[in-house]
Amino acid sequence: MAPANERRAQARGLTDRWQTALTSIAPNTILIRGYPVDEMMGRLSFADAVYLLLMGELPSPAIGRMLNAVLVSSLDHGVTPPSTLAARNVATSGAPLKDCVAAGILAFGRHHGGDIESCMKFLDAGLTLVRAGHTLQQAADSLIDDCLREGQTPPGFGHRIHTRDPRAARLFQMALELEVEGEHVRLIRAAERAMDARKEQFGHYLPINVDGAIAAISADLGFEYELGNAIFLISRLPGLIAHAHEERIRQTPMRQIDPKDHDYDGSQTRRLPETRK
Amino acid sequence: MAPANERRAQARGLTDRWQTALTSIAPNTILIRGYPVDEMMGRLSFADAVYLLLMGELPSPAIGRMLNAVLVSSLDHGVTPPSTLAARNVATSGAPLKDCVAAGILAFGRHHGGDIESCMKFLDAGLTLVRAGHTLQQAADSLIDDCLREGQTPPGFGHRIHTRDPRAARLFQMALELEVEGEHVRLIRAAERAMDARKEQFGHYLPINVDGAIAAISADLGFEYELGNAIFLISRLPGLIAHAHEERIRQTPMRQIDPKDHDYDGSQTRRLPETRK
Amino acid sequence: MAPANERRAQARGLTDRWQTALTSIAPNTILIRGYPVDEMMGRLSFADAVYLLLMGELPSPAIGRMLNAVLVSSLDHGVTPPSTLAARNVATSGAPLKDCVAAGILAFGRHHGGDIESCMKFLDAGLTLVRAGHTLQQAADSLIDDCLREGQTPPGFGHRIHTRDPRAARLFQMALELEVEGEHVRLIRAAERAMDARKEQFGHYLPINVDGAIAAISADLGFEYELGNAIFLISRLPGLIAHAHEERIRQTPMRQIDPKDHDYDGSQTRRLPETRK
């Protein structure tokens, strides 16, 4: 019988020991997946170390660069996402920064952030068709036709502001250049063609958004569904921190936060110095 | 009059617009601190981008390397921190990954994680003495003597397992090599000497721990107190994710989690390949 | 097209006004569902007021007594539920009480607390059979046989400690006496008979637990599924508060919390005074 409720907590596993394969601790020694953390410091980027911790092995340099780019892609998206507004509403009450951040993370719901996992499953459903003999494009067409029938936007597609999501385009370009592109990326590109061919039925053109790009690339890198969402979570955390902190230092407490009423008064548009290219 | 309570929420700022300096959004354009995010991707490490978002300007290459090392240093510390146990207790109930992570973040309380901010304030109190004419060592001695009088462990010092925290040692070595070491680092090293000279009074030797090293380096890099804690939060998030995920895939739901009963069954000790050095 | 992700946040409802039917606020006047809150105070019990807020109308005296009993039933269940352990692990870090409570609430996952909603759906599936002509017992038998086939414990059944859950028994007795018992309660009692007749197949006897009783009664009272879980949440909140508070005042910070190692040192068994009966 599957466990059903809290009452199961009473007698479960009271005696058996349990295992962990992540990190081992001994006096003056911290081994993450077997590597001394002090040896990792200065030699692995944070993104490399995240990959090691979540996947169990070091990433190749190409995968490390790809994951750095994925983590940069969703760093922040301004003041209007619900997660950012949840964090700012907690901040205006005078709560500690960590509370603002936790509230923001709770707003990564089915319609926000959580979309990566559903897109990964969507693509794997298509690849099952490919295993069964369909071509990549046939599989993509069938996935999109199913969405049309159910009146659903395919997960990973559509943007109210961006008609061409600059983050998705850049991620696909890097995946190609770094030769980490796999069948999930190829399938979602085929699905994009299928969407383009059906834009009248969908009412308007729905481009691949950054969630779709992260989903396809995370799947090609071998991340589990649940960890696809985790990648977005790691990427956006600094954005939640920055907004909560800005709310506390620039605004009066207990204000009514209207997402429409904000103005941007930060740095003007600028380019990275040549040395960064 | 300072705002006092929820009733202030009624009439506050109902009309005035508000400002943000972090990110500007326009169709097909996302500018973080003025830089196009798609231009940042592939050119900045995640740590570089975090620094840009939180501080407003690009880090120097040395600061970027230092921040990557700081973020790697606290990636995970095994199953026993309360934040990890809170995340695992939420995971065993079958809650979504984001809920486990949010609960873990809430456990960064006064005694855990939050210690970085208090250590930054502790060091600034010492530097005020230096501004007033004390030598660095005199200031350090006076800080430590105050703690002794109050029977307090100085923030950033002491470890029940590590007599020499390998992460702190590595961070200080890198700060020196990268020439980002400043007066906060020099002061905490002086405080370490003061602790050594008073180890009998403290009962036993209390080394600088990783919080102390992150606090001193974050302060030398110019981070505000609140953002010092945020650095730890960004660093530990993947650890919370990894433990919540491992709990879900390796353990039975609704189990009683006893921190003592765990065994490590992961990779044996290994070294980074030469190519990583 | 259904909304898919954060990008939808950009343009949604920027102009349209939105409605709420819960509470209206004017200078010196607070109306909850139309009733002045100061008139409610002293005349409605908290449970009556909760019913009014969630359901829109005043409860009958019988329903008010029933809801008070439901809220008392799950007030606390000792130190071993994961929600309680999550709250205590946050408390040991020195976090504020509200953070401990929020973490505890996050641990009401699929296997814990959330079970009420699934049991309400389970019972409604049975009542659909009744509408289609089955007798109550036939519907109950078919529900239980489905669970047997899938190797699932029926939601709302089973307890590792209690072979007869005293809370469930008392709730059903009161529902009968107060004449608020309806078809959901009658169906779950029929399902209990079906379980009894199949106890060999299930390996052992699985009684109705308190979640099952709350689910059946909440459904008979007309609560929506989501609000069934909410009733449990309101009931258990004081338990989370009491454990977090006790952790802070009786235990040392940053301790390793082993659920097995606790002893009860509170009041001995006692009976309510006659005046309370």
Add this chain to the structure above:
Amino acid sequence: MAPANERRAQARGLTDRWQTALTSIAPNTILIRGYPVDEMMGRLSFADAVYLLLMGELPSPAIGRMLNAVLVSSLDHGVTPPSTLAARNVATSGAPLKDCVAAGILAFGRHHGGDIESCMKFLDAGLTLVRAGHTLQQAADSLIDDCLREGQTPPGFGHRIHTRDPRAARLFQMALELEVEGEHVRLIRAAERAMDARKEQFGHYLPINVDGAIAAISADLGFEYELGNAIFLISRLPGLIAHAHEERIRQTPMRQIDPKDHDYDGSQTRRLPETRK
């Protein structure tokens, strides 16, 4: 030495057993503070049971009625409190109800909800003066003069909408009628007179708000500071639930929530039936 950080988690309390005095669990028996929970059900109101769990003894009937009124007083305050907006912003993302509620609770910060604890401390500071020989009015005057000097609103005073908070007035009236009024209530009434006499200096009249009334009454009932905030938390939880639920059933997902744009479309003003009086 006081514990300082996560590293203390390693070796703390690995062997010693720990105690709890709240609830004891045995097969088919649940004793809360020594009373069988099934005996409490139907005989104690939820408010009575909350008092028993938090304070360790049964409340007198008068205290039980008082606590029911206190819990009803802050049940909801419309859509504009930051806690409500945090819960609605999480709800619009499609997150589970419990996540919305947890985020709302996190918004009970220093300026919102948390005010009760600070008001209790404020009143106890005044009673220390009374113990030292001041009259109640002298103590109140001195408390208020201190606030004036520091340009602070006294905790528990002031309301942007209500010039006479109907909840505070009703709570004080009931405390008098039920004869549970004590020195904290008398002191805050004296402080109100002191505020009235200094309304010019404060710029305008700042009445006692509901937090102030709950703080004074909770203190007279003997609740600890931390539990004063907990009373507000229990009272407001159903409000957070009702708003999150209404957001989910009445609004489109991923909308931009502007606190200014809402309209009330619920029940018109009505009075309780005579039978409730």
